[in-house]
Amino acid sequence: IAGITQAPTSQILAAGRRMTLRCTQDMRHNAMYWYRQDLGLGLRLIHYSNTAGTTGKGEVPDGYSVSRANTDDFPLTLASAVPSQTSVYFCASSDAGTGELFFGEGSRLTVL
């Protein structure tokens, strides 16, 4: 089934640990995004990539890094997790320049 796959779906980790959230899409979309969603706040863009080999910073990039080695994969890494990074993380993709995003099912991350 075409779409976006995120892993893990849920994770609890200790503060200071490194964590990578995986995201893979099979729709051959150029653009990919990582958002975090917190109660009472809108989706906030962490990082994005308009095409393979390029990445950009979103609204809340601090403490996160991404890479885009190929069209399909867009992992998000937390180098040293902190409790304020407890959130639900959504990966999304789209044809570049369009606002019709396709979202993964989300990764619920708890940092203790």
Place this chain on the structure above:
Amino acid sequence: GQNIDQPTEMTATEGAIVQINCTYQTSGFNGLFWYQQHAGEAPTFLSYNVLDGLEEKGRFSSFLSRSKGYSYLLLKELQMKDSASYLCAVMDSNYQLIWGAGTKLIIKP
């Protein structure tokens, strides 16, 4: 700064009509989007407006007034499955989506 405002929560009755408003102030405008998000699930695309006026898609319609920085999502013949959060988003001059916090719609029998 850029800002999207929509009500936090609304309640409506099954079978009725509800209108969810969204006002925005952004640097540039390249379209307004509505997404639906059921609890614990991912957002899914509902509608897109770039020109003024009403776009109808089945029981859902979306309206845009660019001069007023205003949009609404109209849901008719409400069903229990319409209970969800509805997210308004605007694409700015950099083609980035700016998101509202979402409106939680509660449908009562």
